[in-house]
Amino acid sequence: MPLRLDDELTSLTLAPELGGSIAKWTVKATGQALLRNSDQHALAAGTARRLACYPLAPWSNRIAHGGFDCPDGWFALAANSATDPLPIHGSAWQQPWQVIEHTPRQICLQLDSQLPFAYRAQQRFRLIDGRLNIELTVTHLAPRAAWHGLGLHPYFPRTPHTTLCAAAQQIWQCDESRLSTELSALPAGWDFEQACRLPSELVDNAFTGWNGHCRITQADAGYQLDCHASGVDYYILYCPVGQDFFCFEPVSHPTNAHHLPGRPGLHLLQQGQSIDMQFSMQYRALR
Template structure:
């Protein structure tokens, strides 16, 4: 497929966007060395038209999996169908599978928007900014449906992984999951998942949600010569995805845990009526080592 790409530059880094593939980031790299700071998108990945093959995409109007065939609002049942052949449950909302429109584009800024009817009516906006080696992403959703609905937001960056990639993110607990990826039990952090200190990524599979995140993280890439200092807003949870034997991992700031629509109290979700909005932000600062 033909892909129209947008480019932003700040003198240190270059950001390439693929608005028509889920409002996604195709690449973010150091200009002088071409070193990828996020997973670089291949020509095959771009031609696939699949946002989850690229470098980062937005999660709207929820993050991760939802069980039960849908969820209840105050006065309406929202039925959901699986939307990814690799996953048995509906996952990551609907915005990543739709084309976004470009509202504004300058040398260091781009604003994208989406008017969706799936799984209900909402308006979403993405703002990308580059300045001094810092990538800032602002994600906003405004509910447009007559029936109120629970909303959650997130971002899904894919990052390079080497033998010495380290992560630090202060949290208190982690949700264990069943075979479908739905949460079963909230537990204290296992030693090899305790990212309160800067540690190497685990060798065993990790695809879990961490709670009580303080919104700050450090991703150290000594083999690649840089670190990323991260700050998130309205994101008290984060997901870490480390598939074994892959050259990438994911660190996802999210507003709610997996399947929050069916957890007591709907933790992290916001019940939005028509015209009401929710927001989430992420700033990633490039630091040469």
């Protein structure tokens, strides 16, 4: 049986066995997909990266050099995706999660992971009046301290008329491996302080100086999502060329922060210490 939450306006379906992912979030009256809809082919593929949203823990995006340094030594990492030569998005999205609570208004999933070190992750989903709230908490369980980051990776429908409003101050430029290299001013067409359409060129960059607010307007489909994040200061915008989706990822740190000066946005956690974030998306029909 699908794992579902329903409120008066929307319906949420989860796939805990596929990385603790969201399979679909839709408007009940019309069936309109508010996140990328996971059909049976996507579910049968057996990977969170074909679904609507998945958690990022214990880090977001890519890490270079085969691992990262911690106070007690080096944590070696291997590539974990057939489509990327670098370790990407942590390990939570590649493991089955357990349902530890399911009430009419909320579901809590939990993962006890040993990869790449011991940690526990929890996701709590709440749905009320068209508002989906996701709380992600990660607790370090290994004896050796380690650097942690976290985030969420939602996929949104994209049409030529989709607009984004999400003010930021700077962007991390990337090299050909999509690793962050240096901070710069926002390029022309990449300033979303005022709502504007998505760039036609490839974007796969971390934006910093974000206040946590975001609005995605889908005029063709007659709705908007008013979003808010806490516990994270960055977002990664991924706009692949020629696709019918884009990703707006609230994250704690830029790509490859483990190897950037000062490790921006990462947290060195001792055994038993935790970090958390929240991300909410409020559905509103356009008149």
